[in-house]
Amino acid sequence: MRKLHHLEASPLDAVSTIFTGATVHTLDPQLGRAEAFLVHGSHVAAVGTEAECRAEARRRCPTEPAVVGLADKVVVPGFIDPHAHPLMYGQMMSWVDCGPAKAASIPEIVALLREAAERPGTTPVRGYGYEHRNLAEGRHPRKEELDQVATDREVYLMNASGHGGVVNNYTLALHGVDRDTPNPEGGEFFRDADGELTGELSDAACNILTGVDGVKVGHHGPNFHLEDEPEEHLRQLRAAQEKFLRGGVTSIGDCQVTRRELDMYLRLSARNELKTRVSMYLLSHLLEQAIEIGIHGAFGNSHLAVGGIKFYADGTLGGWTAYFPDGYVGDPCRTGQLYHEPGEYTELITRAHSVGLQTATHAQSPTAIGMVLDAIEAAQAAFPASDARHRIEHCGLPSPEQIVRMKELGVYPVNQPQHYFNWGEGVTEAIGTPGERFNPLGEFVAAGVPVTLSSDAPVAEPKPLEAIQAAVTRVTRQGHRLGADDLRITAEQALAAHTINGARALGREDELGSISPGKRADFVVLSADPLAVAAGDISRIAVLETWVDGARAYAM
Numbered sequence: 001m002r003k004l005h006h007l008e009a010s011p012l013d014a015v016s017t018i019f020t021g022a023t024v025h026t027l028d029p030q031l032g033r034a035e036a037f038l039v040h041g042s043h044v045a046a047v048g049t050e051a052e053c054r055a056e057a058r059r060r061c062p063t064e065p066a067v068v069g070l071a072d073k074v075v076v077p078g079f080i081d082p083h084a085h086p087l088m089y090g091q092m093m094s095w096v097d098c099g100p101a102k103a104a105s106i107p108e109i110v111a112l113l114r115e116a117a118e119r120p121g122t123t124p125v126r127g128y129g130y131e132h133r134n135l136a137e138g139r140h141p142r143k144e145e146l147d148q149v150a151t152d153r154e155v156y157l158m159n160a161s162g163h164g165g166v167v168n169n170y171t172l173a174l175h176g177v178d179r180d181t182p183n184p185e186g187g188e189f190f191r192d193a194d195g196e197l198t199g200e201l202s203d204a205a206c207n208i209l210t211g212v213d214g215v216k217v218g219h220h221g222p223n224f225h226l227e228d229e230p231e232e233h234l235r236q237l238r239a240a241q242e243k244f245l246r247g248g249v250t251s252i253g254d255c256q257v258t259r260r261e262l263d264m265y266l267r268l269s270a271r272n273e274l275k276t277r278v279s280m281y282l283l284s285h286l287l288e289q290a291i292e293i294g295i296h297g298a299f300g301n302s303h304l305a306v307g308g309i310k311f312y313a314d315g316t317l318g319g320w321t322a323y324f325p326d327g328y329v330g331d332p333c334r335t336g337q338l339y340h341e342p343g344e345y346t347e348l349i350t351r352a353h354s355v356g357l358q359t360a361t362h363a364q365s366p367t368a369i370g371m372v373l374d375a376i377e378a379a380q381a382a383f384p385a386s387d388a389r390h391r392i393e394h395c396g397l398p399s400p401e402q403i404v405r406m407k408e409l410g411v412y413p414v415n416q417p418q419h420y421f422n423w424g425e426g427v428t429e430a431i432g433t434p435g436e437r438f439n440p441l442g443e444f445v446a447a448g449v450p451v452t453l454s455s456d457a458p459v460a461e462p463k464p465l466e467a468i469q470a471a472v473t474r475v476t477r478q479g480h481r482l483g484a485d486d487l488r489i490t491a492e493q494a495l496a497a498h499t500i501n502g503a504r505a506l507g508r509e510d511e512l513g514s515i516s517p518g519k520r521a522d523f524v525v526l527s528a529d530p531l532a533v534a535a536g537d538i539s540r541i542a543v544l545e546t547w548v549d550g551a552r553a554y555a556m
Contacts, residue, residue: 014041143199
């Protein structure tokens, strides 16, 4: 893969600051733990003892450096979240929260949405966050139930996976969908036993939600790119950015960028308001346009860059659209779907790989993961590359044999342990005992496959310490431990997975991911040591400060 190289040094007259008194986990194997580090401008200039940092400061500048005392605090590199959806996350903050903490039944969801519908105007009513397995009824709401919210405007209730949800009759009629409408490739308008639409839709069927002039992605992914006014989108993106910084996240991989997201990032950057670093993964419907304009690898600057291309192999376990050809244990008639036929998908991956683009493919089921590995193997055979670093997003249920293939092919799985923290029980309900292996991080470590953690926000909150705890304990929110002990990883491994391994997944380990001389001064100040506290207490650690480019971007 072609990495992003943007390693300009700080100017000689930049301010120097020594940070001392803390336990510093550098995540640099050559440095280990340190007692102090020197920041010169936007970069780390020295790491070691306070005396060593002072000596380096004097060498760089005759004036005395500033000193920041961090007694009894802990410093780690800025967390890297290589798979998230910031604008979608910010947009959903303005929607109605219908998650399990707010609604335990369909009538409770209807009541929450109806309250929003009572506000003046006829703007669409949008809610998010429900999981049908968590509802008292154990099923998805129906369109008739959402008709109780409103019949004069669109009502859309997105499920927690982000891969679909339920709409009212008005929405279906507005977009010309009836019982005779065929399912789009890569999506479904769900029907009951009598062939009537239930109102549930998934994946590519969500294209109807963006209207005539909105973003269309065909069968390249779930369409969650609903349009608001540009200023509203910018407000949403700012709000999301603050949440990431509050969690200690300094770098993000936006893993589904269309014209909507690119436009907003460019506007925010032009206003000098982009505080986090963002590596954009363009959705695969844009592959040919990207190649045509010459994007043949990572491209951009230290704050905003194109990282690669996002693909979809199958759907989501949360919404039961991941592809299991023999059906789900919870519903044998439901198989999920593949977004592409294997031959077509292999051509797409080979096309991206041939010009040097990193690929990141959503795949959950063993069948989908196998399709991804077959395509990468074919692409490598046609165009050998020593470090292509292709990714599999989520990579929920790879077989042991597929994990060996990942090692052989240099594939990076990018996992989200908060998925099983939030709804791990639902995976076993959906597919049975094999669901106990969901996100087999310990098996990756044993096979020598790099472990990388992310949030998938808004599917989970951007709280890296919560993700690290879930990876170490595999205990769900309901208190159940998912799977055998050999699926767990250590706190040290989990911390690396959310820092230096995240940087590697983005192709940015030369400038990010550890507190090392010459790298960007992105770091987080914590109230306690995630490597020292009890595993069940890691998520309780407070993020006190988040620093980006040597400047404080968030303080508690």
